[in-house]
Amino acid sequence: MTNRQLAEPILRSEGSGISAEPAITRKLLSVALRVPRFAHRQQIGSLLTAAGLVNDTGIHRALAAQTERPGSRLGSVLVETGEITQDQLYRALADQLGVPYVRLGEFDIEAAALASVPAEFAHAHGVLPLMFHDGQLVVATDDPADSDKVSALRFRTQKQIEMVLASPVDIQTAIATHYPLIEDSTLSRESERLLLEHVEPSAPIERLAQQKPIVRLVNNLLLNAVQRHASDIHIHPREHCADARYRIDGSLVAVGEFNRVLLPAVVARIKVLAAMDIAEHRLPQDGAIHMTTPQGPVDMRVSMMPAVHGENVVIRILDPKVGLRRLADIGFSPADERRMRTLIDRNQGLVLVTGPTGSGKTTTLYAALQELNTGEYHIVTVEDPVEYRLDGIVQIQVRPAIDFGFAQALRHILRHDPDIILIGEVRDADTAKVAVESALTGHLVFSTLHTNSAAQTVARLVEIGIQSYLVNATLAGVLAQRLVRRNCENCKVVEQPSAEVRSAFGIGDAETFWRGGGCEACSQTGIHGRVAVYELLEMSPGLRELVQAGASHDRLEARAIEEGMVPLNVQALALARTGVISLGEAFRARLE
Numbered sequence: 001m002t003n004r005q006l007a008e009p010i011l012r013s014e015g016s017g018i019s020a021e022p023a024i025t026r027k028l029l030s031v032a033l034r035v036p037r038f039a040h041r042q043q044i045g046s047l048l049t050a051a052g053l054v055n056d057t058g059i060h061r062a063l064a065a066q067t068e069r070p071g072s073r074l075g076s077v078l079v080e081t082g083e084i085t086q087d088q089l090y091r092a093l094a095d096q097l098g099v100p101y102v103r104l105g106e107f108d109i110e111a112a113a114l115a116s117v118p119a120e121f122a123h124a125h126g127v128l129p130l131m132f133h134d135g136q137l138v139v140a141t142d143d144p145a146d147s148d149k150v151s152a153l154r155f156r157t158q159k160q161i162e163m164v165l166a167s168p169v170d171i172q173t174a175i176a177t178h179y180p181l182i183e184d185s186t187l188s189r190e191s192e193r194l195l196l197e198h199v200e201p202s203a204p205i206e207r208l209a210q211q212k213p214i215v216r217l218v219n220n221l222l223l224n225a226v227q228r229h230a231s232d233i234h235i236h237p238r239e240h241c242a243d244a245r246y247r248i249d250g251s252l253v254a255v256g257e258f259n260r261v262l263l264p265a266v267v268a269r270i271k272v273l274a275a276m277d278i279a280e281h282r283l284p285q286d287g288a289i290h291m292t293t294p295q296g297p298v299d300m301r302v303s304m305m306p307a308v309h310g311e312n313v314v315i316r317i318l319d320p321k322v323g324l325r326r327l328a329d330i331g332f333s334p335a336d337e338r339r340m341r342t343l344i345d346r347n348q349g350l351v352l353v354t355g356p357t358g359s360g361k362t363t364t365l366y367a368a369l370q371e372l373n374t375g376e377y378h379i380v381t382v383e384d385p386v387e388y389r390l391d392g393i394v395q396i397q398v399r400p401a402i403d404f405g406f407a408q409a410l411r412h413i414l415r416h417d418p419d420i421i422l423i424g425e426v427r428d429a430d431t432a433k434v435a436v437e438s439a440l441t442g443h444l445v446f447s448t449l450h451t452n453s454a455a456q457t458v459a460r461l462v463e464i465g466i467q468s469y470l471v472n473a474t475l476a477g478v479l480a481q482r483l484v485r486r487n488c489e490n491c492k493v494v495e496q497p498s499a500e501v502r503s504a505f506g507i508g509d510a511e512t513f514w515r516g517g518g519c520e521a522c523s524q525t526g527i528h529g530r531v532a533v534y535e536l537l538e539m540s541p542g543l544r545e546l547v548q549a550g551a552s553h554d555r556l557e558a559r560a561i562e563e564g565m566v567p568l569n570v571q572a573l574a575l576a577r578t579g580v581i582s583l584g585e586a587f588r589a590r591l592e
Helices: 003-010 026-034 044-050 056-067 074-080 086-097 111-116 119-125 147-157 168-178 189-198 205-210 212-227 260-273 334-344 361-372 406-416 429-440 454-463 468-474 499-505 541-548 553-562 568-577 583-589
Strands: 128-133 136-141 160-165 232-237 241-248 251-259 285-293 296-307 310-318 349-354 379-383 394-397 420-423 444-449 475-487 492-494 514-516 527-538
Touching (some): 044 056, 044 074, 056 074, 074 086, 086 160, 119 147, 119 212, 128 168, 136 147, 147 160, 168 212, 205 260, 212 232, 212 251, 212 260, 241 260, 260 285, 260 296, 260 310, 334 349, 334 361, 334 475, 349 429, 349 454, 361 379, 361 420, 361 444, 394 406, 420 429, 429 444, 454 475, 454 553, 475 514, 475 583, 514 583, 541 553, 568 583
Parallel strands (some): 136 160, 349 444, 379 394, 379 420, 420 444
Antiparallel strands (some): 232 241, 232 310, 296 310, 475 527, 492 514
């Protein structure tokens, strides 16, 4: 078999248009690099038309759209308008430039090649070394014709460079996967030098947001957070620098810091992505970013707030693959899962999930809705904000600025014949009253409330103005929950709990507990994921009698335990005894 026959899957077949083969192995790329390839002088539109990927009508539509976006490229417009896919565009560009096209998610990258280019250089220039071939270093880039990039790589590595083409998203994702975003929790001087050399701090803010090093830095920051399953990204300005941190498994993890000079450019880039007012620095702003990654779409909720040293940024990552779960994945015991399913299978009533911010209340409620979203019921949600889009469910965003809050939205929803209603949060007496009225009139209502324990929730409803007979008539059950951090199974070591912690649980010194010691698998945190601890109170005739009599939450809790409720503290201690979590983590999550 000839070299050309071996390389055919990644070369343009004679007269057959652009190849549609999905992947290139290291061996095939080596062969392809030995086969002469020739750049085509045809424009990208002609290449795509010749390949049968787009017709003249599509080209004309894209050209018309291009005139409304000065500086945009025809290929990018064709992708944005849905005429072609990004993969098809980059195959055509590879054909036009006469270079191989590589899909990095499916490529086996050589460790020695990665080691030849420092992480900060790869981040700053948007390049990824793939392999060595005949004494040359093969590097993926989204612009193989960039001679300055080739020269910089040649100087850095002292190797001859062979450029191949990959899509920008593939490159950013691969860099985030194979290199740390920032090494040793701080940007090196070399990285800062590269960024500062290519960024003009005195440029207008609009230009700063579009400069390539800043675009790459922000994209890497976002993609790396998604790769590491972070729930939030924090950028905190300080006097001489700015910190970048991720919230992973409930804890903030430092990922680096960068020069204060770069902060306005980084903030401006995030504002552009989130459709915020780029010129506003004095008032808080909220926005949203929708990203398409190789793993699927991800939404991000962005909040900006002015601080003494600059604008503070917090980005909430809403990844459906991480945040949306089934009821069976929440972590209920078999008995409690059956009880929870009984609660959500009711025709009417009020089911509440309680806990502090970040305790997984929304995740649990969405899991319940997904169980019920069979097409049999009309489900409507009222949220602030709508975190995840659920197909087949009507989701409504409240807007307090125009006097469209939970109570106002609920009054209108009842005219739309819903079977099931989810209220993002019971924040005041008006919302609570409408929720109770909805549950009284034949609707199943889910909501959240900020209380510590399940029994306290019952008392809280009475405190905010719901009469005890209405609580008895509508409340079906309360789930109080927390999220606790799992020990990393790869690095568990014996824990040495303090006397205070042992005393709080009534535990002697002889009992052994475990914690994560920190290893590469858990990024030295000792933590790998989180698990729910909870207590599930199901209203019974006995509990309803106590509510009617005005009993305290202590008496309600004691009666619920008599009827089978396992207290949250007991569940947390049981997880610690099995080594799933540390005793210190159980102590942190306990209810006083």
